[in-house]
Amino acid sequence: MKLYYAPQACSMAPHIVLRELDLPFELIRVDNRTKQTAAGEDFLAINPKGYVAALQLDNGQVLTEGPAILQYLADLRPEANLAPANGSFERVRLQEWLNFVSTEIHGGLGWLFNAQFPDEIKGLIKAKLFKRFAVLVRTLERQDYLMPEGFSVVDAYLFTVLRWAVGFGIELEEWPALARFQARVGQRPTVKAALAAELV
Numbered sequence: 001m002k003l004y005y006a007p008q009a010c011s012m013a014p015h016i017v018l019r020e021l022d023l024p025f026e027l028i029r030v031d032n033r034t035k036q037t038a039a040g041e042d043f044l045a046i047n048p049k050g051y052v053a054a055l056q057l058d059n060g061q062v063l064t065e066g067p068a069i070l071q072y073l074a075d076l077r078p079e080a081n082l083a084p085a086n087g088s089f090e091r092v093r094l095q096e097w098l099n100f101v102s103t104e105i106h107g108g109l110g111w112l113f114n115a116q117f118p119d120e121i122k123g124l125i126k127a128k129l130f131k132r133f134a135v136l137v138r139t140l141e142r143q144d145y146l147m148p149e150g151f152s153v154v155d156a157y158l159f160t161v162l163r164w165a166v167g168f169g170i171e172l173e174e175w176p177a178l179a180r181f182q183a184r185v186g187q188r189p190t191v192k193a194a195l196a197a198e199l200v
Contacts, residue, residue: 001025002056004046006032007198008164010106011053013157014069015198019190020156021077027197066106067098070153082153090149097146097154104132106161112168126170133175140177144184151185159185 003018003025005011009032018025029038030052037043047054047064055063055072063069071094074083084090108129112122136158139146145155162182165172172179185191 001058002028004028004030004037004043004052004054004056005198006030006052009052010066010157010160012160012163012194012198013066013153014053014055014073015194016156016160016188016191017070017073017082017153019193020082020188021073021080023073023076066157067095067102070098070157071095074153081149082151084147084149084152090147094147094152094154098157100132100135101154101158101161105129105136105158108132109161109164109168112164122168126168129170133178136181137175137177140181144181151188155181155185156191159191 001018001023003011003015005015005027006029015027030036030043031038032051035043035050037046043054044050046056046062049064053064053066053069055069057063063072071083074080075086078085083094108125111117111125117125136146145151146158147154159182162172162178172182
């Protein structure tokens with residue numbers, strides 16, 4: 001498999017999961033501005049949407065969209081317990097969290113990358129985002145991870161997008177449960193390895 005990624009992007013979540021599952025893969029860096037890979041390929045020919053992550057399977061098929069990629073990977077090694085069994089109610093709960101992280105946390109932080117927004121608009125975006133943080137906190141105050149069974153693909157996703165907060169002047173220490181979550185996930189050997197590989 002080939003994982004098309006950009007440093008510090010949401011593609012870090014499937015990168016972490018690939019390492020958690022000990023699956024063989026090749027990392028291919030993409031320049032988000034030029035849409036070229038490190039080898040000079042046209043990334044738009046691989047993923048016409050133009051953004052990472054994209055996972056090219058050994059049969060040539062390309063998967064896009066983080067939540068879909070994460071679940072696909074987890075199902076390749078169900079014994080690793082990174083996602084509940086397909087068809088179970090617990091799997092629906094995982095999908096519920098994946099959608100929440102995707103739309104409310106990833107989406108909310110993503111708006112802040114727009115340098116054209118004035119501070120007033122960014123303030124409104126942050127106010128909404130902080131209400132979503134409160135939802136996360138209610139769960140992470142009573143358990144270590146978003147799913148009660150333990151670390152799962154959604155935690156890799158949440159960890160990845162919450163790393164962006166500091167760049168926007170958002171100090172997660174204001175939400176101790178989120179800060180503890182980030183520290184906890186950040187200590188996983190697979191997370192450290194993914195971070196090190198992307199900083200090369």
